[in-house]
Amino acid sequence: xxxxxxxxxxxxxxxxxxxxxxxxxxxxxxxxxxxxxxxxxxxxxxxxxxxxxxxxxxxxxxxxxxxxxxxxxxxxxxxxxxxxxxxxxxxxxxxxxxxxxxxxxxxxxxxxx
Amino acid sequence: xxxxxxxxxxxxxxxxxxxxxxxxxxxxxxxxxxxxxxxxxxxxxxxxxxxxxxxxxxxxxxxxxxxxxxxxxxxxxxxxxxxxxxxxxxxxxxxxxxxxxxxxxxxxxxxxx
Numbered sequence: 152x153x154x155x156x157x158x159x160x161x162x163x164x165x166x167x168x169x170x171x172x173x174x175x176x177x178x179x180x181x182x183x184x185x186x187x188x189x190x191x192x193x194x195x196x197x198x199x200x201x202x203x204x205x206x207x208x209x210x211x212x213x214x215x216x217x218x219x220x221x222x223x224x225x226x227x228x229x230x231x232x233x234x235x236x237x238x239x240x241x242x243x244x245x246x247x248x249x250x251x252x253x254x255x256x257x258x259x260x261x262x263x264x
Numbered sequence: 265x266x267x268x269x270x271x272x273x274x275x276x277x278x279x280x281x282x283x284x285x286x287x288x289x290x291x292x293x294x295x296x297x298x299x300x301x302x303x304x305x306x307x308x309x310x311x312x313x314x315x316x317x318x319x320x321x322x323x324x325x326x327x328x329x330x331x332x333x334x335x336x337x338x339x340x341x342x343x344x345x346x347x348x349x350x351x352x353x354x355x356x357x358x359x360x361x362x363x364x365x366x367x368x369x370x371x372x373x374x375x376x377x
Contacts, residue, residue, distance in 0.1 A: 194354055194370050196368070197365045200364070238281075250295065250319055250320055251297075252297060254299075254307040254367055256305075
């Protein structure tokens with residue numbers, strides 16, 4: 152069974168702190184990795200994509216990928232109350248020729264003012 | 265640029281009935297994926313269509329079906345509705361290669377009574 156695993160949380164951090172969200176996936180052949188943010192009652196919104204090992208930074212967000220460990224993470228620096236949401240890790244499992252985007256169950260983040 | 269449009273936004277149906285949901289992708293996107301989201305199971309993949317062909321299918325019973333038209337619009341049908349089919353149904357579109365992520369519509373909230 153091809154899977155994407157996340158810690159469901161909730162994860163609570165104080166305003167201004169770094170929030171660290173983690174994800175593991177089962178298929179070593181996977182090539183494309185994404186982080187989505189979902190506010191309550193809304194649909195998922197793509198915030199980061201990463202395809203190569205290492206770090207990718209976009210503003211306050213940094214995605215980290217380690218294919219050898221089958222591990223993806225998202226760091227949110229200077230966390231704001233508006234970052235409070237559920238963060239979904241998504242992976243296109245199965246490598247080249249696969250187009251099925253599989254989601255973890257999400258980590259709920261609360262940023263405390 | 266218009267986003268992904270799903271209709272209707274809300275539906276209430278009775279057990280045993282059938283329902284059809286519609287999704288219009290972003291202009292130029294040829295891939296449409298469908299997901300079921302429930303509090304307990306998270307986002308579960310239903311199927312993905314590209315150029316009118318189903319490329320991937322999730323682990324759902326045959327009561328769940330879909331199709332895609334030549335203009336890339338997609339419909340999802342659920343027959344013989346069960347109470348457990350109550351969920352948020354989301355569609356997402358992409359250019360077709362998957363690697364650039366998927367953009368979600370606002371979803372259709374289906375309630376089966």
